[in-house]
Amino acid sequence: MISVSLRGFPWGLFGIGLLFALLLTSLVVMGDAAQNQARFEQLFLWLLVFHVAVLVVLGGLIVYQLVRMAVQYRRGVPGSRLTLRLVAVFMLVAVLPVSVVYYFSFKFLNEGVDAWFDVRVESALEDALELSRSSLDLRVRQLATETQELMSDLEGVSEGLVPLALNDYRRQVGAQELTLVGSNNRIIASSTDSPIRRLPTPPGSDILMRVRPEQPYSRLEPQSDGSLIIRVVATTSSRRPGSENRILQGIYPVDPRMSALSLRVQDAFADYREFAYLRGPMIQGFVFTLSLALAISLMAALWAGLLVARRMVRPISDLVQGTRMVAQGDYSTRLAVQRADELGFLVQSFNTMTRTLNEARDEAERNRRLLDAERAYLESVLQHLRSGVLALDGSLRLRTANAAASEILECDLQGARTRVMSEVGDECPLVAQFFEAISDALVSQETEWSRQVVVFTRSGRKVLMTRAVWLPTSGSSRGLHAIVFDDMTEFLKAQRDAAWGEVARRLAHEIKNPLTPIQLSAERLSRRLGKVLEGADREVLDRATGTIVQQVEAMKTLVNAFRDYAQAPQLERASVDMNQLIRDVCELYLDQDGRSRVGVTLDAGLPRIHGDAGRLRQLLHNLIKNALEAGEGHEDMEVHVTTAYLDDPAGPHIELRVTDTGPGIKPEFLERIFEPYTTDKPRGTGLGLAVAQKIVEEHGGMIECHNAESGQGGAVFRIRIPVEHGPVVHEEPE
Amino acid sequence: MPGYSTAWRGGPLAALCGLLALLALPATAHAVEIRGANHMWLDDATVLVRLDIDMRLPAVLEDALANGVTLEFEAEARLERGRRVGRDTLARETRRVQLQYFALNRHYLVTAVTDERIDLKPTLGDALDAVARRLGRLRLDELPEAARANPGEFDLAARLMLVYSALPLPLQLDAGLRGDLTTRQEWKRWSLD
Structure with a gap:
């Protein structure tokens, strides 16, 4: 049950729905994330990867569907051409709006992003940065001068008093740290405002290389805590021979407000420069993302189009397949009704049609078998009939003939079916005689007639008692002659024989009886009168009585022959x-x-x-x-x-x-x-x-x-x- | 530091860009390269790995740096036991250094992610040297005793990379699409012996 229900589940539609839901969600999330920088940065990458993955999956699905469609098209699978056409239309419908959107979005991105960068803003930021630089440079130069003067003042101070002097100077100039360094970077003394004692950091070698007597090195330095300091390193050329050169490093704090403002200006300038620098890549990124989204949309539309086209065409292809089956004579074809729309109605109508056709064919088959049985029965009856039976159509073409007809007419009429009787008559003389005798009745299409037809054969004549009816086809001028004939020759002969037998019996009975008295009378006359008459009279008498006796004997012979003929057989x-x-x-x-x-x-x-x-x-x-x-x-x-x-x-x-x-x-x-x-x-x-x-x-x-x-x-x-x-x-x- | 430059991080994008970089055929330029390497035992369980690094930025990175983009480099050293199949990593040390242009005094700032030390260099060459110095020394601590006893069985490996994910996202996409940059260098290995 579960497998059946799973098979019936519309996985294609479910996949489309799921894909579009995910895409919609990703677009909503992307739109929402665009309003929130942190979330955008967090989600963008995953969304990008997701979209690429979707693109790859869609591409694979589309390629699979296209290959499958191409194979079906090549094999001539029903519905493949329609599917191809629908997919082409879907593609056209999808590509046109997507192309328009892509063109205008691309144009908007190029022009829109450029509009973000204003020359006046950039100039203002540069001016602000320059102002900060100038302000800080002024302070740096000032501190450099002061530090150089301090260095000059410390020139004559002994090393023992240097710490005190540094401390005083530091408080005097507001330095954060003052450090006096001797040769080999040896720290001579240091003073700091930090309550925590910390080892001073001597200037680095790169700085020392840049320091010249009376030319202090100074620069602004950012700190790890986000503040700014000014580092000044100054030295003087030693006035006392043999004494080492001293270097004074002063670290001065920058006013916190000044420092914060300057750093803010610097950060804003740096951001703007970076933003401007990344304008090109950013547009490319946007175009890439846009292209990706549109490609996904296009491919999703294409894939959806493929699935929808296949789903739409499936009932039609089923119908085509079913029609082919019906054309091949398979009326048991039934299509599954899976839809409740017009296509479903069409499929349902097809099923009704095939069912009706099937029933009609079964009925026709039953009738045909019945007819075959009836025909076989009729054939059997006809073949066993001793009467000849012929069926001719209106054009006197032979339709049916039984064996008796062939025998009587001494012609193979069963092999002459569908032939015109006049042609058959050319080969069979009896048939020619027979049809010559009845042709007038056939041509005139008399409804019913009978006549005695006499034909002549080598063995004598045949008397054929013929009856026929004209069976017109209802609603048509055509019809059928049904002709039945019997060879009455033997019957008539037997009738004659019987009649002759009766005649012979009567003759024997009626004639033989008087013959003996006639003969006896003639002999008596001859005996009696022969004694009386003489001469010529005697000769006339003898001649007359002799004739009588002779003829009586002849008649006896004749009567005996008749007797023998009529006598019932007493065979031994x-x-x-x-x-x-x-x-x-x-x-x-x-x-x-x-x-x-x-x-x-x-x-x-x-x-x-x-x-x-x-x-x-x-x-x-x-x-x-x-x-x-x-x-x-x-x-x-x-x-x-x-x-x-x-x-x-x-x-x-x-x-x-x-x-x-x-x-x-x-x-x-x-x-x-x-x-x-x-x-x-x-x-x-x-x-x-x-x-x-x-x-x-x-x-x-x-x-x-x-x-x-x-x-x-x-x-x-x-x-x-x-x-x-x-x-x-x-x-x-x- | 500007928050923009550090926010565009993420593994998936690096993977994606790496994929795109692999797909891109044009030749790429190495931002950093180890020319030579050696090591020195500091004690029985510690080795100092010293790398001779050639820092030559491609034009795209120099341009990006001059326009306020922060570059981040990472050096990594490992102690491995060589095997026929696969390698066991016994000790590992990484160091990250950032390089950025400080417009307020037109200097380059070299900072480490792990400490507060800041190097301020007037030229890009000096700044790259400072970066190379900072990346060029890595300590591998708590090495197994076997490494000291049989150093021939162990290898040291080091590599340098430009931290790709630290670049702004548009630059990552752009560089990945154009194939201008490689994200990392192949491992350089030598015996502990």
């Missing part, structure tokens, strides 16, 4: 070897030369099937007989039977092909070739192929017929019968 299933069955059947089709008229190509791996061998034999007979009859009149007519075992997605089955090299099947018969009475042969019942199809269907197989692809005529019957087990190799192929 057993394991059948189709290869062997084919060989047995083909044995029956030997020509006069003993050659088989039917060629075979048998798959040795053909498995046995579970079927009725008799019915299958009839199947083969019907197909081979049909082929041979179709090829009558063709010398090179050949019939060929092949077998093969196939294992495809539809399951394992055997394939039996009966091909011929005859004229082939007329296209108009191709569709109805397995229907009863569909034949172009002059003889025959027209039921052979119908029965063959029936037998195949009884065995769960299928039969189809088409003309040979070679284009040289001939028909191909293809039968597929499922097997329950895999291939069994039991014989070498022939």
Whole structure:
């Protein structure tokens, strides 16, 4: 908790506040100290050091911030350019007033300090000093003269009386001390006004060097107690040969008032001279201090500007960063709201926007998944529909097609999505036929329609029951054609087969019954009347009854065929070897030369099937007989039977092909070739192929017929019968 | 004495000016310099250090002196035991002497901070000689017995300096900024032997 609260503490603002408080305090203290010399002297140095330290610290901070800003600018960190611009503005705003203040302060200092020094004051001080000097010099000269006279008076006084004489003279001239010194600085006698006996101080060597007979040395001397004395040293040339030269030193006090006044004048003059002398350095010092203070102000402003700029720009840079994240698709971006102003409101609005976007995206994602699921479901339903389904847009461009549509129209429609159907029709003939048949309804955009469309293929025609609706897009002229079609060919064929079966059953029932009495009646007529009639009448009778009997037999045959066709299957299933069955059947089709008229190509791996061998034999007979009859009149007519075992997605089955090299099947018969009475042969019942199809269907197989692809005529019957087990190799192929 | 000249003292400013002086590149002039040094045993525990001092004021100080600025010089002597790292100071003595111009009789005053003796000299040369004489004799008392027994193990060290902090503050700043003055001389060392 503590660390969190410390991290959240605005250290930058606290630092700025502290720094400015210290600077303000230092300025107040400096201003107050300026009014008090002693405090100024005491604090100035520390304040100076403090300001220099602050300057150094600020300089370091600014350099750090600038380097950091430069690095961020180079890296293109969001907000760095704005920060740089703000800092430049802050600097400009800070530098201009500081420069003005500096210029005028500098000018004021130079001119103001010069104004402190007045020529008249200096002259007056010099005059006062000169006056003091003159006054004191007068006294010094006077005392020098008196001391010289005393020295002359002492010339003839013996050493024994000298102390008394000195004492008298001292009182007489008001001296503080009189000392008579002989050769080698020997003190002969001394007199002092001090009650404390003190050893007199003989004149120094520098003084003695300056003393000449009748030319006393005198000077004014300050004392350690702040008073002034006048020292006079006088000598005379000895008048008596052999006697030593004597030197008299007199120390005279200066009148205390005179002394105090003179010293005060001298101190004032010295102070003024020193002050004037230090004018230049003082101005430099002031300028230095001013420069320091302004530099600190400028750098503090700059530093504050940097911090404020960073603080101001931080929400903006956060927003830029957040916007980038949103642009990259990250809608979970949330920015911390740290301010209660307009920028804070902006950040809050950004967060609201991203939250709304996130929710919208989630909703869209959910909808998309839902749509995907629905589409997948629809696709699945469409793919498993046995009806063909197509969806076309208004410009007849394919949008959707299912597998059944591709199968029925014998074209890869699922790979032709987004293509215009006319283009697809160029590659797929059935598609072209189909759309040619329904294009008028599509173009007119009929709301709902249905029609039966017939298309022709190699294996015959296809009847497509087609229904369509036009689904317009609301608020738009565009829409969608939804087309559903079914291949009704097999259904219609089955309907016809069922109808023919019923017809056959009724014919068998209704026609066969009267045939026997008709035949018996005709035979009875022939027997009874044959005995009565003779000659031509007998011949007419025989011919008529013979015709009746013959036609009745033909009708019986026809009725039996119908019966067989309509009869419900009574299969006797057993394991059948189709290869062997084919060989047995083909044995029956030997020509006069003993050659088989039917060629075979048998798959040795053909498995046995579970079927009725008799019915299958009839199947083969019907197909081979049909082929041979179709090829009558063709010398090179050949019939060929092949077998093969196939294992495809539809399951394992055997394939039996009966091909011929005859004229082939007329296209108009191709569709109805397995229907009863569909034949172009002059003889025959027209039921052979119908029965063959029936037998195949009884065995769960299928039969189809088409003309040979070679284009040289001939028909191909293809039968597929499922097997329950895999291939069994039991014989070498022939 | 004028109070102005003695009031501008302080370590921080000296340090600051020293820093500024170090930053200033122009060559500096020594106000005082020890040309030679020797010593003399006064008794078994006292040594008199005698310094031969060359007093040559740079122009800025002569000018300052003539304009009423008081100059203060300090001499310091030490007895040290030489070691490989660092030195032990066993005895120490300092002496301070002030020099100022006395305008009332156009003489120079030489005074010591520690005693009341005043030398009044008519010329600056005489005054500097007086300063040199006063600074040139320092007594180191109460020396350890080992110093007398094995003087070769001990060193004497002395140095002279212009007391920078005694200068008026503007002059300190000015001199420090311009680098005209050095505050102290390097130690001069010689063996006690």
